[in-house]
Amino acid sequence: MSAPTSKSSPMSGLTSADAEDDAPDILTGFDGAAEILRAWGNGLRPDPDLTVSQWADRHRMLASRASAEPGRYRTTRTPYMREIMDRLSPGDPTQRVVFQKAAQVGATEAGNNWIGFVIHQAPGPMLAVQPTVELAKRNSRQRIDPLIDESPELRERVKPARSRDAGNTMLSKEFAGGILIMTGANSAVGLRSTPARYIFLDEVDAYPASADEEGDPVTLAEARSLTFAHRRKVFLVSTPTTQGLSRIEREYEASDRRRYVVPCPRCGAMQWLKFERLRWQKGKPETARYFCEGCDEAIAEHHKTAMLELGEWRATAVAADPSTVGYHLSALYSPVGWLSWSRIARSWEAAQGSDEAIKAFRNTILGETWIETGEAPDWQRLYDRREAWRPGAVPTGGLFLTAGADVQKNRIEVDIWAWGRGLESWLVDHVVIEGGPDRPEAWSELAALLDRSWPHASGAHLRIARLAIDTGFEAPAVYAWSRKVGFAQVAPVKGVEGFNRSSPVSGPTFVDATEGGKRLRRGARLWMVAVSTFKAETYRFLRLERPTEEERAEGAAFPPGTVHLPTWVESEWLKQFVAEQLVTVKTRRGFSKLEWQKLRERNEALDCRVYARAAAWIAGADRWPEATWRDLERQVAPVHAEAPDDATDMSAGRVRRPRPAAGRRVFRSTYLG
Secondary structure, three states, X not given: OOOOOXXXXXXXXXXXXXXXXXXXXXXXXXXXXXXXXXXXXXXXXXXXOOOHHXXXXXXXXXXXXXXXXXXXXXXXXXXXXXXXXXXXXXXXOOOEEEEEXXXXXXXXXXXXXXXXXXXXXXXXXXXXXEOOHHHHHHHHHHHHHHHHHOOHHHHOOOOOOOOOOOOEEOOEEEEOOEEEEEEEOOOHHHHOOOOOOEEEXXXXXXXXXXXXXXXXXXXXXXXXXXXXXHHOEEEEEEOOOEOOOOXXXXXXXXXXXXXXXXXXXXXXXXXXXXXXXEEEEOOEEEXXXXXXXXXXXXXXXXXXXXXXXXXXXXXXXXXXXXOEEEEEEOHHHOOXXXXXXXXHHHHHHHHOOOHHHHHHHHHHOOOOOEOOOOOOOOHXXXXXXXXXXXXXXXXXXXXXEEEEEEEOOOEEEEEEEEEOHHHOXXXXXXXXXXXXXXXXHHHHHHHHHHHOEEEEOOOOEEEEEEEEEEOOOOHHHHHHHHHHHOOOOEEEXXXXXXXXXXXXXXXXXXXXXXXXXXXXXXXXXXXXXXXHHHHHHHHHHHOOOOOOHHHHHOOXXXXXXXXXXXXXXXXXXXXXXXXEEEEEEEOOOOOEEEEEEEOOOOOHHHHHHXXXXXXXXXXXXXXXXXXHHHHHHHHHOOOOOOOOOOOEEOOOOEEOOOOOOOOOOEEOOHHHO
């Protein structure tokens, strides 16, 4: 019996040469020597030379706890994934595979197939990266453990976690010839822990801009594979986010930009599916049909299965790096029974009127980036539509107050904003405290604002629920003051680049502070704020269409997010409020990115708005249930109800309740810290 001397036996872990030397010892003392010798011979037989998709069809079983369609994996269910998976096979020269995709197209299972293939067929060190360490742990429990448990070939290679010295932990799976390490993009330690031949980067657009302040997570992770030269494989997968910031779009644009073309069942014309060719009767998404580019005839969805089987990937560009291939796929290709064309049409109709919903549709359904509109609104238009209410008063609709403080060299500027349902907001007060951070009296005046209250239209008095103060200038002084007044009402913040709609504020993290020349470890709690997100949101809110006076008289409400500005605000403040615009710039590497640039030198009003908005996020306003909002409304309601029918607050188009006959109620809800 002969076999390649470098081939290891999966059963014994020995090379053929080692096995031949040790065979007499192995057989000594055992009955049934023939059976053992037969098993030993089977161990020397090379594993079948399979691609990733072939391995998945032969060995992959989907568990009911991890899949909506349990049972044997079938590549024919998602035929567009075949080429993508096979590019990850060792026999293919491709080194980097980029997949910009929609949700519900089978990408996650394809990545798991690759992990199973590596463990069974091509052992080596592998790094799998999720956006956070917590998500990596969840993925290990919900995806990787079932992957191993349901496949006998994998179970015998990865020892159970309960075994002594198994090498099987939540974030690490050892197997003969290799190891799978799972980590989060927010952990620089995890990203640089070990060299890796295989790297699976999942949902890269959700990665933080920097891993523990040590650099781009994708760059850090890919650096682990450089020692493997031409034998490495890197798989980058993600639904995209914002144009100019999306990592996956940047990688796809630099690739050969492959599209999956399918034939028309009527005329045979090959085409890639576009959303604009999905048509239906307005209000009847169940009538959705796809119209062929060639014959312009309607295609019913039941033809999709055959179309996908006959489809093929075609490059639409020349890659800058021939070792990189890129793929793009929308949910229009989602197999029958997953996400139907009628559901896509229904989702589009439901998204109308909401930028956030349309953005989610473009990202998760079309697999395309969202184009952020960052053009500065006209300050004169804002000036013309100001509304009348007296300085320092909270109009009806405002339910709690936050403040944003911007520390300058010779002053501290503070804006107090009232917030209501749907993040509708009103500028309540603008305070300028003379003197910079080196003047103790300035800090005393700022502290006094925390004890002050502002009268509500109902007769209640509201205090500032949370004040967010920028640490960009003289951070030690800000930390010292924040420690003195307490972090329950004050949140030191630091702006960071980039958009993050899912969590625009992160923290708090403990930072060192200085007091009286003495360094205090973990002396302050700092919040990180994705200022781009809140600037773009503010500009979007400023562009919302408002009901006319006639419509308001008939009971029409302002749309959620409406920004109300008072007549007492001056033109200089308004110019500061729209002092920046979002532009696309080229990096030194030739990539595009979005960047906020000043149109004028002073922009304190915009900065204070961003900090006050961050304070509302920290207070929890973005996550409150309906019961909380109702409770806030009860707490600011007047003691004596029965407002006359004609008592209308023309400043906000709402009924204004009379003030209580006597007493002064100061409101600071327990929801606000």
